[in-house]
Amino acid sequence: MNVETASPRRRRFAFRGRKKERVRRRESASISPSPIRGPHEKPCPDLPPFGDPLDALHLEDADLAPLKPGLIRVEMELAPVNPSDLIPVTGVYSHLITLPMVAGYEGVGRVVEAHGAHAALIGSRVLPLRGPGTWQRYVDCDPALAVPVPDDIEDLRAARGYINPLAALRMLTRYPVAGKRVLLTVSGSSCATLLGHWALLQGAVEVVGVYRSSERVARMRTLGIVPVSGEDAGAIEAAARAADVTFDAVGGDLGSKVLAAMRMGSVFVGYDLLSGQPVVPPAILRAGFERFHLRDDLAEMTPAVWQVQFDRLWPLLRQVEFPEVQVFVLEDWKAAIRAFREAGGAKPLIDFRS
Numbered sequence: 001m002n003v004e005t006a007s008p009r010r011r012r013f014a015f016r017g018r019k020k021e022r023v024r025r026r027e028s029a030s031i032s033p034s035p036i037r038g039p040h041e042k043p044c045p046d047l048p049p050f051g052d053p054l055d056a057l058h059l060e061d062a063d064l065a066p067l068k069p070g071l072i073r074v075e076m077e078l079a080p081v082n083p084s085d086l087i088p089v090t091g092v093y094s095h096l097i098t099l100p101m102v103a104g105y106e107g108v109g110r111v112v113e114a115h116g117a118h119a120a121l122i123g124s125r126v127l128p129l130r131g132p133g134t135w136q137r138y139v140d141c142d143p144a145l146a147v148p149v150p151d152d153i154e155d156l157r158a159a160r161g162y163i164n165p166l167a168a169l170r171m172l173t174r175y176p177v178a179g180k181r182v183l184l185t186v187s188g189s190s191c192a193t194l195l196g197h198w199a200l201l202q203g204a205v206e207v208v209g210v211y212r213s214s215e216r217v218a219r220m221r222t223l224g225i226v227p228v229s230g231e232d233a234g235a236i237e238a239a240a241r242a243a244d245v246t247f248d249a250v251g252g253d254l255g256s257k258v259l260a261a262m263r264m265g266s267v268f269v270g271y272d273l274l275s276g277q278p279v280v281p282p283a284i285l286r287a288g289f290e291r292f293h294l295r296d297d298l299a300e301m302t303p304a305v306w307q308v309q310f311d312r313l314w315p316l317l318r319q320v321e322f323p324e325v326q327v328f329v330l331e332d333w334k335a336a337i338r339a340f341r342e343a344g345g346a347k348p349l350i351d352f353r354s
């Protein structure tokens with residue numbers, strides 16, 4: 001059964017450099033180890049397509065194509081602005097990205113069109129994940145990967161129910177912390193606060209969190225995380241020496257110092273480099289040094305196993321207090337990105353119904 005959508009056009013964010021030949025040229029240039037340019041050749045002004053998200057993203061109108069068989073159409077309601085959405089726009093993972101693409105990795109919406117057996121989904125709230133970017137009014141996605149949202153989970157929570165919660169859950173599954181001391185960096189973030197709170201539920205003896213902005217301290221305390229200022233080098237070194245497991249998302253100087261201070265038998269898990277700098281291992285490395293990327297886990301996950309993750313997540317998400325939010329109408333998407341950059345700020349969400 002088909003249902004006519006309310007609008008024949010969609011609004012979405014897309015990366016620059018959409019023209020295919022330009023994208024191909026860029027890709028071939030990146031294959032060549034040392035491209036030689038003649039003096040007459042000028043770089044195309046649209047290249048590279050990656051960069052500061054305020055420059056590399058733009059809002060565009062596109063015609064809504066007929067829904068392909070086997071997919072469902074979701075009208076988006078809310079999507080958060082996460083580091084995970086913006087970091088790829090800067091080009092960090094350009095080798096993994098095929099342009100053109102729409103930004104956004106998570107969010108919540110309502111099914112407005114579906115064929116055949118999936119018609120029963122029409123009207124239900126889902127997370128339309130692992131398909132095209134979620135920062136658009138309509139997302140056509142695979143129903144096997146769309147996650148039904150329980151009725152009692154409000155939109156503001158559901159919209160943030162994937163990247164950070166699933167990453168935290170998978171890290172604690174791979175690196176269990178019962179009876180252990182845990183150290184977090186970037187501990188004011190959504191991901192780290194979930195990690196810390198659920199580590200305590202799993203039986204961690206103590207969770208210490210290194211924060212950058214003092215606005216985060218009250219929430220960390222509420223969740224049982226012991227706050228340590230990023231300025232307090234002595235306390236950070238002591239916490240690193242005591243830690244059995246560190247989950248680090250900042251890298252750079254802080255990540256490197258923590259790794260250097262950790263003892264034999266402990267493990268340092270790096271899951272991002274928000275500082276933009278790598279973790280440099282010390283000459284004598286005592287801790288295990290591991291990396292976590294949710295996408296590696298997803299690559300091996302069948303749709304059935306994928307859905308089971310959310311059966312585990314929803315009960316946990318019902319209980320945890322999420323960071324406060326600031327909601328922006330779609331037209332104000334640039335303001336949402338600027339708000340994202342404010343240290344100590346609330347999590348920006350984009351409202352696609354506006």
Ligand SMILES: NC(=O)c1ccc[n+]([C@@H]2O[C@H](COP(=O)([O-])OP(=O)(O)OC[C@H]3O[C@@H](n4cnc5c(N)ncnc54)[C@H](OP(=O)(O)O)[C@@H]3O)[C@@H](O)[C@H]2O)c1
Nearest residue numbers: 082083167188189190191212213271272274293294343344
């Ligand atoms: N590897 C994976 O699979 C995976 C999956 C999910 C998330 N992540 C990573 O988890 C991290 C947190 O994401 P989120 O959505 O939870 O973040 P969030 O709630 O949006 O918060 C962003 C946090 O990053 C901090 N921050 C930003 N730039 C920083 C810098 N240069 N140095 C130190 N701190 C900085 C902010 O500090 P303030 O407190 O001062 O504002 C804030 O606490 C990101 O790095 C994200 O990429 C990785």
